[in-house]
Amino acid sequence: MNNISRFYNLLLARYGDLEWWPAESPFEVIVGAVLTQNTNWNNVKKALDNLRNHGILNHNGLLETPIEEIAQLIMSSGYYNQKALRLKLVVEWLDNVTGGDIDNLKEYSTGDLREGLLSIKGIGPETADDILLYALERPVFVIDTYTYRIAVRHGWVPPETSYEELASVFTANLEKDIELYKNCHAAIVEVGKTYCKKRKPLCDDCPGRDALPDSGPLD
DNA sequence: TGCCAGGCCGGGT
DNA sequence: ACCCGGCATGGC
Numbered sequence: 330m331n332n333i334s335r336f337y338n339l340l341l342a343r344y345g346d347l348e349w350w351p352a353e354s355p356f357e358v359i360v361g362a363v364l365t366q367n368t369n370w371n372n373v374k375k376a377l378d379n380l381r382n383h384g385i386l387n388h389n390g391l392l393e394t395p396i397e398e399i400a401q402l403i404m405s406s407g408y409y410n411q412k413a414l415r416l417k418l419v420v421e422w423l424d425n426v427t428g429g430d431i432d433n434l435k436e437y438s439t440g441d442l443r444e445g446l447l448s449i450k451g452i453g454p455e456t457a458d459d460i461l462l463y464a465l466e467r468p469v470f471v472i473d474t475y476t477y478r479i480a481v482r483h484g485w486v487p488p489e490t491s492y493e494e495l496a497s498v499f500t501a502n503l504e505k506d507i508e509l510y511k512n513c514h515a516a517i518v519e520v521g522k523t524y525c526k527k528r529k530p531l532c533d534d535c536p537g538r539d540a541l542p543d544s545g546p547l548d
Numbered sequence: 549t550g551c552c553a554g555g556c557c558g559g560g561t
Numbered sequence: 562a563c564c565c566g567g568c569a570t571g572g573c
Contacts, residue, residue, distance in 0.1 A: 361554095362554085363555095365553090365554050365555090366554080366555040366556070367552095367553060367554080367555045367556080367568090368553055368554075368555085368569090368570080368571095369552080369553040369554085369570090369571070369572075370553085370554065371553090371571075371572070372553080372569095372570060372571055372572085373554085375570095375571090404569085404570070405570060405571070406569090406570070406571095407553085407568080407569040407570040407571080408555090408556095408567095408568045408569055408570085409568095409569070409570080410568080410569090411556085411557090411567095411568055411569090412568095415556090450556090450557080451555090451556065451557080452556085453555060453556050453557085454555090454556095455554080455555065455556090456554095456555070456556085459554080471554085473554050473555085474553090474554080474555085475554075514554085515554095517554095518554055521554085522553090522554090526551095526552070526553090527551080527552060527553085528551070528552080
């Protein structure tokens with residue numbers, strides 16, 4: 330067994346099934362994916378609640394509500410002007426492609442959907458992959474800053490590794506399974522929040538230290 | 549109290 | 562092809 334599988338098994342034993350993504354519908358996953366860009370989920374939750382309480386956490390709601398109004402409601406998630414625009418662009422894209430029914434996306438290949446999502450200004454690789462995996466049930470592995478830090482600090486990849494390269498390292502070393510991909514990313518975020526923060530590179534108590542004999546120092 | 553959070557874009561080199 | 566500043570609120 331490889332180190333990445335070992336690491337995931339360790340996280341699985343520690344956290345179990347985290348049942349990500351916290352959302353009530355695929356559409357909410359998409360909105361949350363935009364709002365959580367470089368932002369604490371706590372702040373995102375408040376923004377989602379605001380949208381929901383105003384009855385616009387849905388396709389037509391976001392499509393028809395003025396961007397300024399959306400911006401005010403999502404203020405707690407930060408970057409609210411940018412994110413209001415990004416939500417508009419996403420929902421307009423959805424409207425063009427599906428006419429408002431996300432189920433219609435099942436007609437498209439994962440590659441075509443990823444390309445389409447990435448063509449939207451404000452949707453980068455991680456946001457696209459969040460949407461593909463957690464909203465659309467496609468087998469793509471999500472890379473976020475925690476995944477990158479953990480992989481580098483374990484010595485699995487060099488620091489200059491690109492998003493796509495790192496994703497392929499994970500998919501090459503894990504069973505191709507949508508539920509596993511979901512829970513693995515969830516567990517990495519969970520462990521990252523505690524042990525792999527930006528200015529805390531040295532983590533003596535980081536899970537995996539003893540269980541991964543082939544891995545390098547956690548820098 | 550400053551640092552950090554489940555990124556991404558655009559302009560400069 | 563990289564590097565960097567900007568975007569912004571809320572929690573610890």
